[in-house]
Structure formats: structure tokens, C-alpha cells
Amino acid sequence: MDLNPSDEQQQLIDTFSAFYAKECPVDRVRAAEPSGHDAELWARLLELGALQMAVDEAAGGWGASLLDLALVAEQHGRSLGPAPLIEAQVAARVLARVGGDVAAEALGRVLTEDRIVTIALHPPKNANLALVPGGAVADDVIYFDGGRLMCMAISDRGHLISNTGSMPVADIDIDSSSIMLVSGHQAETLFELARDEWMVLMANALVGIGARSLEIGVDYVKERHAFGVPIGSFQSVAHGLANAATSIDGSMLIAREAAWAAGEDTARATQLACLSCGFSAEAARDACYRSLHFHGGYGFMLEFDIQLYFRRAIAWPAVFGEPPKMFARGAADRLATARAYG
């Protein structure tokens, strides 16, 4: 057992940590509202290879593991990165896995022509893909229609849906330009795997959101005085943050384990993807809420950063569904596979 990142992993963390510090200070996050997309940041991410790394070497990428991507996602979350990184990575991996000419061509455009590809997390209803993450800025969307995995060029750029988290989400109408990537059992398997991967990366992004929001809250209550003492000395404040710190540490452990399991303990991968995303979503939300509340009136001023974190902690995972939905999916996998614990 080793909970420390390896040297390579630490280097990856350091690289992206420095990158976000430079390219994504919180002012940029604020400036990117309400669309939640910073084209400049996206370009820099591509330059850094954030998308290329997600794709297998055989398909023209760098073949990073899901754990590597998870470490990046955590940094992305810490900085509230206004770019559809997770969705694009997951979608690119789907294309790489599908193989064949159609997918390879689509992937090639993504890797070389800077077209943005994303994935719809839910099958269409009434020929519409609701709340597609990144859908307001993507060029292509991958979706599963119940039987087939499809790829569609978004001709009529999706209408940006104003949302709690200032994300570039859109409702996208399906049109006749959709091309089938693969059908049948393989399509479903790939789609479910993609959803698992999205949940793993989202879990780690939420760890970043939660951890950073906790730091913001802790710093605030150390500085802020009331009744002649720092408010962090009041048990009502201190105990709330202690609970949050515990949950955030727990969420980091389970989110990283889920990412690790995708490569190393595949029988538990689905289960851990779901459970870690649900847990991390609740942990991040709780940490953000407490930090915000302990800011007093400052907490809900747009000018203070904590509200940026709070809104994203709610909204980012919600495009999949509420935590109980994730927990239920995880439990169903446990029951189906009769896998035990640890």
C-alpha cells in the first residue's frame, strides 16, 4: 500500500498545479461566467496535452491511466477550471476504444484540429440530449441511444443553459448527421464504462473543490474576529470544519482508490466509481456550505470566492444526478457482482 503519489504522479500534479496557478487564477474563473468556458484556458490545456494524454498510445495519445487523469481532475476542481476537460477526456477515450475508421477520424479531428468532443451522460428523450456537459461549446457529441453509440456533429451550436454552476451545458437536438460508432452489447458496455470514468474524474474534481473550499474557510475563520477572538475558536465553527475536513480526507481516499481500481482492481471499478462520486459530491457540498456560512454575510457576496466553489460543488455532479442516484448505481453493481469489500 502506498498512498503517496509516485515520482511521476507527483510530477504530473506539480505540472498541473503550476499550470492552473498561472492560467486559471480565480479572476479568470469569474471572468468566464456565465458561459463557464475560457477558450484561452482550453487552448493552453490542449498545448499541455491534457486531452492527448487521455488517449491510448495506439490511438495517437499518450496513454495516461485514469489515475493520472484523476490527479489532473483534482487540480482542475481546485481551480474551478472553466473548460470541459473531463467530458472531453472521457469522450476521446470512448472514440479511442471504439476503433474503426469513423471513430478514428473523429478522434483525429479532436486531437489535431482542436474540435471539442463531449459525451451526453444520459440517453436522449424526445430526440433531445438534456444538459450535455460542455455541450454549449462542443463541436461533437457522443451519445448512447439505448442500442447504439452515436457521434454527432453539433451543427446548430447548443443553446447555453443558464445554470447554478456557470457550466457550458446545453440541451442538444439530435439530427440526421448522427453517425453510428458501434451497436449492441459493446455500445452499452462502452457507454457504461464512459459513465464510470466520468464519475471517477468528477469525484476527483470534487475532491479539489472540497479541499480548496475548506482551506478558504479555515483561513477565513482564523483571521476573522468576533467578540474579541478568532471565530475559529468557537466550537460551532471548529467542529463543523473538523467534520468537513474528515469527509474531504475520506473523499480524497475513495476518489483516488476508484481511479486506481479502474486499472488495478477492475472488478470493483464500477462500484467505486459510483460510490466515490456520490460521497465526494456530498463532502464537497458540505465543505463549501460550511465555509460559506462561516463567512457570515461575506459568504454570499459575489465578490468573495467561496460562492464560486459552492455553486460548482452543487452543479458539476448534478448533470449526472443527485448523490443517491450514484449510490444506488453503486449498490446495484455490488448486488449484481456479489463482490465483497476491501
Next chain:
Amino acid sequence: MDLNPSDEQQQLIDTFSAFYAKECPVDRVRAAEPSGHDAELWARLLELGALQMAVDEAAGGWGASLLDLALVAEQHGRSLGPAPLIEAQVAARVLARVGGDVAAEALGRVLTEDRIVTIALHPPKNANLALVPGGAVADDVIYFDGGRLMCMAISDRGHLISNTGSMPVADIDIDSSSIMLVSGHQAETLFELARDEWMVLMANALVGIGARSLEIGVDYVKERHAFGVPIGSFQSVAHGLANAATSIDGSMLIAREAAWAAGEDTARATQLACLSCGFSAEAARDACYRSLHFHGGYGFMLEFDIQLYFRRAIAWPAVFGEPPKMFARGAADRLATARAYG
């Protein structure tokens, strides 16, 4: 609006408060475990007219309102009365409402021969009535089989189910001695009304449990010292009890309103019965849990009273179901009747 009991209501409260103080000190509650039935207390309750009052004057009783019974139930809860008072009152009211010879005869036996009658809160499954409150000591049980309201003499005295709350509950097999009281729509209406009444009285009993457990906890944390100060001066303790006190006050208001509405605002009676029972169950459980926890190690010693309250706060309402089930029933009534608020 008048939230104070009327003179008559206050007299009723005082009478039962004095009665329980004398006939049901906490040692008697403990002595009545695990059966949860104190025959002596039951006899005294009958002498006092606790059952007779529940029945309309036309049927040979004293015609108390549900609000009167609720005030009694609160005292019953405060003292953790080990006797199936609520179930017997509700069952007797059913018999009085049914009318006719069969019911009148059964009611007569209850009022004059001291037979204990109770009611099953759920229809039978596989010819068995599960966890009938008071079922382990009752002579007759009323139940609804989906179409008919039935009364059955319990020939083979129900097997006492050992349970969290030390209640005299039993699983009762249905046998051929069951007699039909009424059928069809009227049967269902009477059964649902009985369930509403049971929930109202249970809500008020839970108010008593919760209020008393809070008093016990508050007294304890004022007396108990740690680190040189009363532990009630720590915010972690004080704020938990402040939350509990607020919920308990709220539960008393809604529980009494529900009882009042049964006579005075019948369109909202079902809704308030369900919502008040769910709310009071959660409020009582929370107050008991906090009080118990703030007792430190003493909290889970059988010798201390708080555990008696905690176990009953969980178990008494559970024979109907968990609070979300009550809330759902209340919401369904709201949607069905499209009744607005307050």
C-alpha cells in the same frame, strides 16, 4: 388563536400528569420491561376513565375530543406509560363508530369487562397481522383485510415480540373467529380514520417523550462538569440542545394542531396527522439521541433513564413505519385534496 389549553383542558392535563407521577414513576417503566405492560397501571387507567373518555356518549363513553386524548397521550409519552392506551382508545372509537350489535357488544365488553382491544395498523399478510401494537396483551384485535373491517378474539394469545422499545407487540395469526364489523367503502374509511387518529395520538405521545428527554439532557449538562465548567457551556452541547428544543416546540405545535384539526379543520386532518407524526418522531428521536450522547458513558448504561426514552422514541412510531412513509402519506393527501396551507 389560542395556544393555551382551556381551563378544562388544563384540568385534564393536570389530572393525568398527577396520575402518571403517582402510578408510573420511571421505576415502574423499568419493572415492566421487557413486556412493556403494567397490568396495575392499566387497571388504574381504566378506573380513571382513560378508555371510556375516548368513546362517544352515544356509545356509552364520555365523548372526549381527539384533542383531549392528545393531551393525555402527551402525558403518557412523558412517562413512557407501559400500557397500550393509544391503540385501545383508537380501537374503541372504531367500534363506537361502526355501531350495530356486533360492534356494540364488543365495545361493551371492552368498557365493562376490561377486555383489552387493539387495532392492527396494517392489513394482514399470509393471514398474519405483524407487530400489532398492544397485541401481546390484547383480548381482541380489529383489523382491515383490504375489503372488510374485522374483529377477532385473540384465542392463542399473541407471541410477544422482543423489540427495541419494550412494547407489548405481537404477530397475530388470523383465525376463523374473526367477525366482520363492516365492509366496503365504509370499512376502508373507518380504517384510514383510525390510522389517522393513531398517528395523531402517537405524535403527541412522541412530543411527551421528546420534551421529557430534552429536560433530562438539559438537567444533566447543567450539572455535569468537565474541564472545570458545566458541559452545557460548550457550544457543541448547547447548540445541539437548542436545535432539539426548537424541534420539540415545533412538534408540540403541529401535533396539537393535528389533534385540533381532527375536530375543527377536517379537510386538513389527514394531512396534519401524517405530517405531525413524522415530524414528531424525528424530533423525539433527535432530542433523545442528543441527550443520550451528552450523557457520555452514562447515556448507554441501562441504569440511566435516558436510554428508556431513546428506545421508545425509535420504536413506538415504527410499528406504523419510518417517518418518510408518514410524510409520503401526508403529501399524497395534500396532492389528492389540493388543499393549500395554514
Next chain:
Amino acid sequence: MDFRLGERSDAFRVKAKQFLSGHLTDEVREQMRSTGVHHNWDFHRARAAHGLLAPGWPEEFGGEGRDALEVLASAEEFQSAGAPTYGVGTTLMVANVIRHLGTEDQKRLILPQALSGDIIIVLGFTEPEAGSDVAAAQTRAVRDGDEWVINGQKMFTTNAQEADYVFLLTRTNPEVAKHKGLTTFLVPLRQAGVEIQPVITVSGERTNLTFYSDVRVDDSLRIGEIDGGWHVMTVGLTFERSIPQGGDSVRLIHAMEQWALASVDDVGRPRSEDPDVLARLGRAAAECEVTILLARRCAWLHHSGILPGVEGSMAKLFASESLTRQSADFVDMLGPDGIRSEGDATAIAEGIAEYSYRYALGTTTYGGTSEIQRNIIAQRGLGLPRPS
């Protein structure tokens, strides 16, 4: 025991409803939404003209002498309807202080204008470094002949941009214990030296920072004694400034119930038959009822001649914490659709749950944080010792 508010209250409620259906137009709502200002002068003056601004005040002041339950009934309607009421609340609170502690000149100058809806008064208590610890206020007032010269800064001076006066808590003696050197003034806002800087909050509501640079106020606008500001504050806070009556919950739950009745889930089953949806709706309805009852208890106590203390803290604590829980739960209940923003055309029920979630964040802080309310309940209600 009787849970009816009574016939007079019911009748007055009907009057409020009628007024609202005529005056709380889509335009008024849209203006609130787009500006974040929960005050509307036309609406405000019309409310006064209909006897609905200060109905509980004696007739000599322009009120109707209505009792506390009648006042509550109309307040419930205004809140449930989501009417712009922030200006009324602060104005009446200060008017009450003046009525009890002000000079005859002050009463003559202020009360008729305030009660006729011609002016509004806002609160200037909180400062950047003094929130819950309001007595730590540092805004200075220094005497200069018949005037006072004020320098300092206040936070959350909501509606300052609309208001005529700010009820300002100042420090007049920095040499004594913090509670003993405070004085309150009614400071005209439309004068040189007052700077109003808008602050937008996460719910879109607008409040302000206000800055005071050598602002002058005549001693005749001092409320209460010099260095007696803490007493004035104490009196002011007893006029239950803003106990929520559950109206925000009422509106929210109603919208969610309509959604449940009108929509179906993925397999075509009506949401109104989904046990999970029903359980959430029922829990919220129970908490809403309790919020209403806790507020009504305060009004009833008031009606019975008792000033609610701990009961007010309970009502405020429960209402705000409950609204926060409900809003979060409903956003979750709506699934991904829950995050569609208020104002987006695709939002469910105009995004009321999403808005409410953001709005609720403020309710557990404004008007005394939940922590302060819990302290009051623990110490004054339960008799627990203060921290040493």
C-alpha cells in the same frame, strides 16, 4: 386551544390577497428579479394607501389598530406571494423605535412619512469588522456643536439606494466598554459624504456597502441618549423585525407539488405516485407547517401582551435552516434539471428551487446568524450557562 387566526384575521387576509392580485404584477416581479431590489415604490405606496403597510399601528399614526394576528395574516400573504417587502420591514422597525424612544419632534418628522409610504429607512448596524458582534461597531460620530460628524463604513445596507434615512449605529465614546460608547442616529442618506456602493449577492439580490465621510447629522436626529445606543438597539430588536412566516416555503412547495402533479418519470409514472417524491414533499410540508406555527406562536404571544424572545429565535432559526434543507432537497429531487437557473426558459417552475437554494444561504445569516439564535435559545430558553 384554537389554531384559527380568527374571523377578523381571515377577512384581513382576504383584503391582502385582493391587493396582491391587483398590484403584485408580473412587471413588479420581473423588476425584482432583474434588479435584485426587493423594494418597489409604486407597490409600496399603493400598499400604504390600502392600509396594508402598517395595519397594526394605532390610528393616530395612520394605522388601523389591527391586532397582531391580523397583521400576521397579511404578512403571511405578502411573503407567500413573494412581494417586495424589505423596505417595509426595516422602516417599520425604526419607526417603532422612534415611537418608543424618539422625541416628539422626531415622531412628527418621521412617522407620518414612514407610515404613508413616502419614505423608507434602512439599517446601518453591521460593519466590515463587526457582524454578529454588532456592539463592536467602529463608525465614529464626533460632536461638533449642534451637529455630529460621522466617519465610517457599514455593510449590507440593503435598499440604501432607495432610502431616505439610515438608522446608524455609531461609536461616540471609544474609551469605555464597547456596549457603553454607542449612539444611534437617523442619518439622511441623500447628502454629500455618503457613498453607496452596490453589492450583488449569490441570489442576485442587491445590497450595499455604505461609506460615510465627514457626514453631518443634526443632534435632533439622534435617537435615544448619547452613549445609550445599545439600549436603543435592544428595544429595536424586540420589535420582531423579520420573523419569516414560512411564505418562502409555501411558494416553493406549492411549485414542487404542481410539478409532481404535472410530470412523469422516465418510465411514465406520475411523479405524484413516486414514494420518494412524496416523502420529500411531505417532509417539506411538515417543516413548512412548523415554520408557520412557530411564527404564529410569536404573533399570538404578542397578541396576548407578551414580547416573544426565545420563541422569536426559534422561529427564525427553524425557518431559515428548514428553507435551506428544503431547497437543497428539491434541487436534488429535480435531478439534473434542478440546476437550470431561475430565469432560464427551460427551468422547471421558473427555477424556483434553484433560486431558493441560493436565496436560503442568506437567511441563516441575515438578522442574526443561526449560531447567535442557538446561543439565545440555549442560554435564555434552556438556562444553559454561558461559555466561560
Next chain:
Amino acid sequence: MDFRLGERSDAFRVKAKQFLSGHLTDEVREQMRSTGVHHNWDFHRARAAHGLLAPGWPEEFGGEGRDALEVLASAEEFQSAGAPTYGVGTTLMVANVIRHLGTEDQKRLILPQALSGDIIIVLGFTEPEAGSDVAAAQTRAVRDGDEWVINGQKMFTTNAQEADYVFLLTRTNPEVAKHKGLTTFLVPLRQAGVEIQPVITVSGERTNLTFYSDVRVDDSLRIGEIDGGWHVMTVGLTFERSIPQGGDSVRLIHAMEQWALASVDDVGRPRSEDPDVLARLGRAAAECEVTILLARRCAWLHHSGILPGVEGSMAKLFASESLTRQSADFVDMLGPDGIRSEGDATAIAEGIAEYSYRYALGTTTYGGTSEIQRNIIAQRGLGLPRPS
């Protein structure tokens, strides 16, 4: 990063499993249940004989020198299986203190017996008036030549009726600050003057009050310096006495999953397809996984040569609060059947949820209350200031 405990740990886990399947018989379980005593001498000695009592200890003391992850793997198995382990935990904690602070004579006298499973040692810290504030202990020890005379009373001396020694915290100097006048002794329990009074708890577990009346203990059984008891305690507490490894959750969730797979609801639908049941099971499984990971992190830190501090508090806090939540939720999930008691023939899954609910009440208090853990996390982990 690697989340495997490693091959040696896996192998040792298998050994523990094998031992448990042979020795944790229905009789052992039934005895625990009926007596409330979570110690069984036969089981305890057999565990020692199989090298599973103190596998992490160096071979010179009779251990196997296994690393912290191996020790954890076996501990997880013992806890998941619900084996009687209270005696082991307290005995090894005290043995560790002796190993680090004891005299050579003490080591010779105590360690071989303790590690061979021949004796157990229990803890005598808590007193009627000193719980979380353990340094407030009043039990007096007064020197009398080569002996000390002890008078006082201890709470929650679990397994005193089975034990050979109690590790007793006493006050030897009442004149100085409370932390500076404490001394610890290893007091033989089987002697005149020691009275053991059983205490039954709400979960059915037995603990004891112990009374000490002119009890004599030789100075050679003093552990550490005179008046140096607080240092001894501090050292003792660093040997993670009882960080729960999630085993109670594992057992509980497994039983509930079996129930979901085997039963149907009122309309005949398998519980395993009920979204509400699945959501509850999944939430519990997530929290269980986190409990396990927080405990493993402590073992890994230990394995890496770092003494876990705040991490231990987090593990203990989360495990106990989570178990409390889960148990309550499962009792609710089972509907009315949830209240059928452990031991009743009609109970679902032998009433494990019902038992767990009662059992969990103790876990948030024993071994440091949740409040104490939160203080530690806030102050040492987050660097928040102590209350003034």
C-alpha cells in the same frame, strides 16, 4: 499510489480467516451475546497460539514482527467477523506502554504472559466525575513504604471481571495542576479491597464499575515516574488503541444486502430493485469504504514510520458517526420489522441492524468522544485556535 495492502498482508488475512472459521464458533458468538462479555478465554488463548494475538510484536517478545499492514489485515478480519477482541485491545495497549516505559522487571513479569494470552489487562482511566477530562481523575494513591495505598472508583472498567491487572490512573499529588499530579500503576485485580460491580449497557454489553478500598500495590508495579502519569497516558494513547476498521459496517451491510437480494416488497418487487433500498445500501457502502480507507491510512502511516495523530481522530470519528447513521437508516429501511430485537426469532438477519443501532451509541463515546476528536482535528489538523 497503490491501494493493495500487499501480498504478505493478503496471505496473513487468509490465515486470520482460517483461524476465525475454525474458532469463532456459534458457541463463542452465543456466549458473547448472552453474557455481553466480548472476551473469551479459549478463543483468546487459541488466537495467541496461532500467532494472531500480537503479530506485530518483535519475535523476542513472542510476536512475529509483522508489519503494520499485515496487522491491519488480520484486525480487519477479526472485526468484520465480530470476534471477541476487547481484551486483546486493552492488553496490547498497556503492553506497549510497558515495553516503552516499563522497567526490565516489569517487562519480564508482564509481557510474556500478556502476549501468550495468559493474562489480560484492562483500563482504569475514566471516573464518575472524570470522563473526557481524564486528567481530572481523583482516585488517590498514597505511598506507604514500598507500597502504595489506593482508594477510589473507576467507570467502564470493561472486562475487569476477567482481567488480571487494571492499568490505573491515580492522583498522587493533589496540590499541583491536575496534569502534574498523576501516576499510573498496574494493579492486580484479584485482591481484597477491589470490588467489581457489573454495569449493563443499552447494547447488552457488560462493563463494570470498579471500587478500590485501601488496595495495595507494590511500587515495582508503578509504570513511569511518580507524578509522571500524564506522560505515560500520552504515550499510551499514541498506540492506536482501537481505531475501528469498518468491520462492524462490513458485517451490517453484508446482512442488509443479503436481505435485499432475498426479499420482496408489498407488491412483490425484489428489494434489490427498489431505488430507495439501493440508495441506502450504496450510501452505507460508500461510508464503509471510507471508514476502511481512513483506518488503512493510519496503518500505512505507521508502516511508513509516522505516528498517526489527527488521522487517527478522523478514522475514529468517521467510523463511529457513520456506523450510527447507517444503523439508524437500516432500522428505518426495514420498516416495522426493524424494531424486532436481536435475539428474537422473528428478527431480520438476526436483528443485526437493531443491535447495531444500540451498539453504535457507545462507539461515539468510548475511546474519546466525537467532540474530543473534533477538537483534535480542528486544533491540530486545521490549526484553529483553542477556545479562549
